Amino acid sequence: MLRFALRRSAVSLLLVATVASCGSVDHTLFSGDSTSASFPGGANSDTRPNGNPERLAKIDDPRVFLNTAASISEKEQNYESAASHWGRLYSTDRKNAQYALKTAENLRFIGRYEDAERILRQSLRDHPSNSEMMEELAKTLIASGRLREGAASLTQLAEAPGIPQQRVSKLRSAIGVAFDRAGKHEQAQASYGLALQADPLNAIALSNLGLSYALSGDLDLAERKLREALIAPNASVQVRQNLAMVLALKGDEGGAVRLAKQDLPPKLAARTINYYSNIGDQTDVWSDAAAQ
Secondary structure (H helix, E strand, O other): OOOOOOOOHHHHHHHHOOOOOOHHHHHHOOOOOOOOOOOOOOOOOOOOOOOOOOHHHHHHHHHHHHHHHHHHHOOOHHHHHHHHHHHHHHHHHHHHHHHHHHHHHHHHHOOOOOHHHHHHHHHHHHHOOOOHHHHHHHHHHHHHHOOHHHHHHHHHHHHOOOHHHHHHHOOOOHHHHHHOOOOHHHHHHHHHHHHHHOOOOOOHHHHHHHHHHHHOHHHOOOOHHOOOOOOOOOOOOHHHHHHHHHHHHHHHHHHHHHHOOOOOHHHHHHHHHHHHHHHOOOOOOOHOOOOO
């Protein structure tokens, strides 16, 4: 049986279901952000437009800019900037569930698990029945290595009555990530199977299943599932790059480069595929697959 692992500093093998500084959240979350904006009527503006006072108040509100900037950063996968923007919004209203959730999610993406968990636990005191926040907390626990605790929370959410099937599928896929991170690939694959029973077109679950087969050494089945994921309606760039990695591991460098070039500059694509082609002989590498 082949074993592959992932060096965080080189590439990310991303199981898509699913990051940590100590100290006060207030003082550690949002340093280093140099983004500035000129708002009408503000210190950097010489004139103030005429119009409805309520409309002007909305234009002047820096939260409008921060919300837009955060969304753009997320689309560009610049999660550090997104965490900073959402964090600034959260600091203006700590009882806002969306601000808390989005700040924590982006902190998880950049590995700041302790800060993410702290925000979520604080916010759950104000929103104790918010299932999305509970799910994000479980993902944060899994990403930080507390696999059993996180998987138990996700299972409880997935088995709650009245949960839509697409949500069940998403939760089951996240549970599979926890099993894969623990090296329990058969259990992970069973969980992805449950996810696909709930939603057969879930590209995330299909991609995670493919990666799980790769982790357990079956690259042919991994390729098959990743190709299924690639044609699913909600397939992402990440699915294509995961398939490129598996093709490279199988020795199909031409096919891997063609896929990688769709999202990466040619030189970076070639370097990435060259790395993929050489990690098959390494034994400790996919142990820290984390999701976005």
